[in-house]
Amino acid sequence: MKQRVFTGAALVAFLVLLFFTKSVTTYVFDAFIVYLAVVAGIEMADMLSKMGLYNSKPAVIAYPIFAYALFKFSVYKQLSIYLVIVLQIALIILIAGIVALICLLAKKKSDNEIKTRKITCTIEQFSLFKGVQTLFALVYPAFLILLLLYVNNLESLNYIFTELNAAYSVSLFLLIYAFVVPMFVDTFAMLTGALFKGKKLCEKLSPKKTISGAIGGLIWGTACAVALFFLFNSIDKFRLIFIDINLTWWMVLIVGIISSILCQIGDLFESFLKRKANIKDSGDILPGHGGVLDRIDSHIINIVITFVFMLILL
Numbered sequence: 001m002k003q004r005v006f007t008g009a010a011l012v013a014f015l016v017l018l019f020f021t022k023s024v025t026t027y028v029f030d031a032f033i034v035y036l037a038v039v040a041g042i043e044m045a046d047m048l049s050k051m052g053l054y055n056s057k058p059a060v061i062a063y064p065i066f067a068y069a070l071f072k073f074s075v076y077k078q079l080s081i082y083l084v085i086v087l088q089i090a091l092i093i094l095i096a097g098i099v100a101l102i103c104l105l106a107k108k109k110s111d112n113e114i115k116t117r118k119i120t121c122t123i124e125q126f127s128l129f130k131g132v133q134t135l136f137a138l139v140y141p142a143f144l145i146l147l148l149l150y151v152n153n154l155e156s157l158n159y160i161f162t163e164l165n166a167a168y169s170v171s172l173f174l175l176i177y178a179f180v181v182p183m184f185v186d187t188f189a190m191l192t193g194a195l196f197k198g199k200k201l202c203e204k205l206s207p208k209k210t211i212s213g214a215i216g217g218l219i220w221g222t223a224c225a226v227a228l229f230f231l232f233n234s235i236d237k238f239r240l241i242f243i244d245i246n247l248t249w250w251m252v253l254i255v256g257i258i259s260s261i262l263c264q265i266g267d268l269f270e271s272f273l274k275r276k277a278n279i280k281d282s283g284d285i286l287p288g289h290g291g292v293l294d295r296i297d298s299h300i301i302n303i304v305i306t307f308v309f310m311l312i313l314l
Helices: 002-022 027-050 059-076 081-105 107-116 122-145 148-152 165-195 212-231 237-244 249-277 292-313
Strands: 201-202 206-208
Touching: 002 165, 027 059, 027 122, 027 148, 027 249, 027 292, 059 081, 059 122, 059 148, 081 122, 107 122, 122 292, 148 165, 148 237, 148 292, 165 201, 165 206, 165 212, 165 237, 165 249, 165 292, 201 212, 201 249, 206 212, 206 249, 212 237, 212 249, 249 292
Parallel strands: none
Antiparallel strands: 201 206
């Protein structure tokens, strides 16, 4: 428990430092986002392999780097956000297709892999399966994590969001929302569950989670979202910006409720994947917490919610 607390405190301190760097440059936070996508992608690739869903780890590692280059190029060319997303999806399909094609062309290597893994299928089927299974690892978690790039680079999207200072302020608020709300949901779901106990939420997937914990996560996660709004709204600059973009406390309340529910579903989804892979943790990079996926399973869903929230505000 001490190790878990120490690692958690170190992560919070590191995150605070990252937010300070944002006032100077967006590249540091960008690098962190790409790093999360790479490491979480590797953990997902390993998890899928343990389920018998074989994929290309090199492709999973390479995708976030190519995706970031495509994102920066798209911003430079001032493409619309929706077009950039379409291009990112096309990149995922292209990489998965290349994986399948390489497997098909490298018949000897693919045949050896089929025999080693004791799979009953043709090389053509194996190539298709490997491409599709790689595609899953590219989408979850890498593609979803990389949606944070749009939030972090609102200032660069000034051809969409014309007021530079406003873009930075909205970006900062949304980034903090994306990271802090899931922390509150996870922490208070655990604390409330430990305090009140009661019926299990979904014992087959996560034996320790309780209904009382889920309710506690919902209440405290929503309270955190609203508290963040009022905290920022107490600062004149942010209050004026919130008025300009028509952001109200009840909007944040609704989004906070959605986030607090879906964050817990994201947590359960990763528990489901770990059960299928027959593993306790997705990795061991974070002492006391396991892998990156173990730490950000709730955040991944909230990143999507934050991204959609950003599009609504814009």
